[in-house]
Amino acid sequence: MIHVAIIIGSTRPGRTAPSVARWVHDRAVRRADATFEIVDIADYDLPHLDEAKPPMMGQYNATHTNRWAAKIASFDAFVFVTPEYNHSTSGALKNAIDFLFAEWNDKAAGFVGYGVNGGTRAVEHLRVIGGELKLADVRTQVALSISSDFRDGEARPEIRHEAKLRTMLDEIVSWGEALKHVRPDERLPDIARPDVEAVVVNQWTVGSPERQQAVVDAIAAQWAHRSRPEALISFATFTSTDGDAVLTYAQWTSDTAQKEAIDAHRTTGFRVLEDEVPGIEPSGPVNYELYRSFVPDGAPPRQPGSAIVVVNIEAAGAVQAREWIDEVLSALGSEGEPHPGLIAAHFHISGDGTQILNYAEWVSERAHRDALENGPTLGIGQTDSPHWRNVQNMPGVTPAGLQRYRLSSLAGAPAG
Numbered sequence: 371m372i373h374v375a376i377i378i379g380s381t382r383p384g385r386t387a388p389s390v391a392r393w394v395h396d397r398a399v400r401r402a403d404a405t406f407e408i409v410d411i412a413d414y415d416l417p418h419l420d421e422a423k424p425p426m427m428g429q430y431n432a433t434h435t436n437r438w439a440a441k442i443a444s445f446d447a448f449v450f451v452t453p454e455y456n457h458s459t460s461g462a463l464k465n466a467i468d469f470l471f472a473e474w475n476d477k478a479a480g481f482v483g484y485g486v487n488g489g490t491r492a493v494e495h496l497r498v499i500g501g502e503l504k505l506a507d508v509r510t511q512v513a514l515s516i517s518s519d520f521r522d523g524e525a526r527p528e529i530r531h532e533a534k535l536r537t538m539l540d541e542i543v544s545w546g547e548a549l550k551h552v553r554p555d556e557r558l559p560d561i562a563r564p565d566v567e568a569v570v571v572n573q574w575t576v577g578s579p580e581r582q583q584a585v586v587d588a589i590a591a592q593w594a595h596r597s598r599p600e601a602l603i604s605f606a607t608f609t610s611t612d613g614d615a616v617l618t619y620a621q622w623t624s625d626t627a628q629k630e631a632i633d634a635h636r637t638t639g640f641r642v643l644e645d646e647v648p649g650i651e652p653s654g655p656v657n658y659e660l661y662r663s664f665v666p667d668g669a670p671p672r673q674p675g676s677a678i679v680v681v682n683i684e685a686a687g688a689v690q691a692r693e694w695i696d697e698v699l700s701a702l703g704s705e706g707e708p709h710p711g712l713i714a715a716h717f718h719i720s721g722d723g724t725q726i727l728n729y730a731e732w733v734s735e736r737a738h739r740d741a742l743e744n745g746p747t748l749g750i751g752q753t754d755s756p757h758w759r760n761v762q763n764m765p766g767v768t769p770a771g772l773q774r775y776r777l778s779s780l781a782g783a784p785a786g
């Protein structure tokens with residue numbers, strides 16, 4: 371079932387917006403096919419946009435932004451309740467929308483406008499803004515008139531608006547349900563699925579967001595012209611949040627099937643990405659096998675905006691690699707409180723035993739940063755416990771870098 375926000379789009383003292391939102395909410399909650407919640411932007415104390423990085427990069431700094439992002443991320447669809455100010459929506463609502471990006475993407479949106487002419491010009495502007503945010507705006511809208519649908523500053527809409535509201539909510543629920551299957555964060559690969567015997571990881575250092583996009587496009591173009599081999603369970607492409615790297619993670623039914631499929635591809639002119647996008651540095655492909663996974667007790671579910679953190683570690687051989695991972699899992703398991711925001715950590719070992727790859731899922735990039743810096747104790751691996759001391763001092767094992775990623779595309783089977 372989808373969860374729908376009814377967003378109050380006015381913040382001025384004496385506003386009428388809350389009574390409109392209550393009218394929507396009272397009717398919406400009679401439905402059994404979705405849940406509804408009023409979200410008042412005034413509760414988030416958002417200043418004029420004060421984030422240094424564009425919201426598309428998903429690297430929010432301020433506490434108010436992270437609070438607002440977490441709230442919006444938790445919804446599948448939105449009803450924007452908007453006044454009309456000077457033939458547009460309110461500045462406060464536009465500002466609140468501008469703060470975020472991924473949290474709006476691939477979700478449904480409907481509108482309840484009000485004003486002298488039903489707030490229609492405000493809604494028209496919101497539809498254009500929504501297009502840029504990958505919000506799917508439904509056709510039916512509710513247009514309330516200040517002169518006939520309000521009494522003493524409170525919304526008392528004429529009865530004819532009820533049918534419009536119902537149709538709009540029908541449209542929001544059907545699109546909201548459908549779009550759940552489109553959102554990348556809900557389509558992350560299922561790392562621990564039992565039928566995967568081989569994993570192939572490619573990592574490229576690309577140097578700029580433009581080259582990152584060029585690599586993503588080149589990968590998509592490769593796949594556009596060929597069908598997915600049967601033995602390839604999933605193929606995920608990730609882009610690092612700092613704009614510097616691309617990673618592909620492929621799950622195969624077996625090593626042999628993967629090698630056969632790659633040979634077959636070569637003969638059909640599979641092009642090397644480094645030739646297509648000059649200046650990128652590959653590391654890989656590396657064949658891995660999943661060795662062990664750690665899922666904290668009471669781990670949070672995945673949500674839009676969740677981050678993948680990939681940690682590369684070098685090992686002297688498979689024995690040391692396994693011993694080190696066992697110790698990390700004991701250390702994580704022995705911590706009283708799990709790190710908030712950690713969904714799972716999956717430890718892989720390369721075929722030759724010299725590389726470990728930890729693919730960790732976090733609810734957000736911020737949650738991972740917080741865990742590194744402080745967490746419930748001193749930050750991941752910082753506690754002076756015997757297990758963490760063993761992890762840090764184990765001979766023949768050296769950390770080789772960490773990168774935070776977002777899913778860019780997934781071909782094949784998603785999780786669940």
Ligand SMILES: Cc1cc2nc3c(=O)[nH]c(=O)nc-3n(C[C@H](O)[C@H](O)[C@H](O)COP(=O)(O)O)c2cc1C
Pocket residue numbers: 380381382384385386387388453454455456457458484485486487488489516
């Ligand atoms: C700054 C401002 C500009 C307005 N411009 C328009 C307008 O262009 N068209 C319109 O129909 N109503 C306009 N109005 C009237 C509002 O629609 C009406 O005051 C409404 O109650 C505002 O919503 P709120 O009370 O929730 O803030 C304007 C109101 C304000 C405060």
